[in-house]
Amino acid sequence: MSDSVTDYGIVLVTTSSPEEAKVIASALVESQLAACVTVIPVQSIYRWQGEINEDQEWQLIIKTRLELFRALSDKVIELHSYEVPEIIALPIVAGSQAYLNWIGENVRLNKC
């Protein structure tokens, strides 16, 4: 499998509450920065200011075009309650063409 890369990816974001997850997910879909957002309740263990913490969080898995990452990131930061929210993108290297087309039809074009 060549290390082919598509124009698409998933973006991971965590939030502090299901309400915050829904606000951010809905805003991303409504503003066509994402075609679909999946939300999962999770438990997070992390280091913050030198201390090990454990909190319940909500994991968003955001399906989009990777060229929208900057605009998507700005929208998440605008809405998010954290000082430094998780916003990381993973590459989609293969996909059913019908599904990738569906993502493409449901997100805005990136006007550079």
Add this chain to the structure above:
Amino acid sequence: MSDSVTDYGIVLVTTSSPEEAKVIASALVESQLAACVTVIPVQSIYRWQGEINEDQEWQLIIKTRLELFRALSDKVIELHSYEVPEIIALPIVAGSQAYLNWIGENVRLNKC
């Protein structure tokens, strides 16, 4: 870390019910198109035919060889209730060799 890529990847699929998730997951493992499938209940927010929708879904995380993506995709489409199911692959860039070998031993070879 060089952008090394292995022959392996994870494939993400969502289904409308836990039963559908189990049927598809079992079929993929039994037909050696996947070595392991993890299933997670999720909430999905998405745009379909211009409307924002929210539904419960089940997220499959499928561990396989990326060269099997086309055959795996065909099997999912054959069994799936959606018109356009999510079928997207992410690349594994590093892995415990014993685990990657285990995936390799439990999926079929791709006869091109």
Add this chain to the structure above:
Amino acid sequence: MSDSVTDYGIVLVTTSSPEEAKVIASALVESQLAACVTVIPVQSIYRWQGEINEDQEWQLIIKTRLELFRALSDKVIELHSYEVPEIIALPIVAGSQAYLNWIGENVRLNKC
């Protein structure tokens, strides 16, 4: 979006119990092999020694620098109850710089 790759990635590990998930997650964060670990209860369908099995597991999503993969993998194997635990890394191709910096500040440098 060029197939740019950052030095960061997520590592997926599954465990047999929430206690094992917490022991491994805490050890990785305390030893600065990971900045954050997210834990999710999942259902896994897999082939083991020729049989199809279904078990409850716990999925760890570990955020780290990819150059630490070998040391992280060794630590998981040291603590894990499985003979062949899942330890696979996916590449982060884009991220909020503040978040990537936070990962970098909370994991050790890899002394080669």
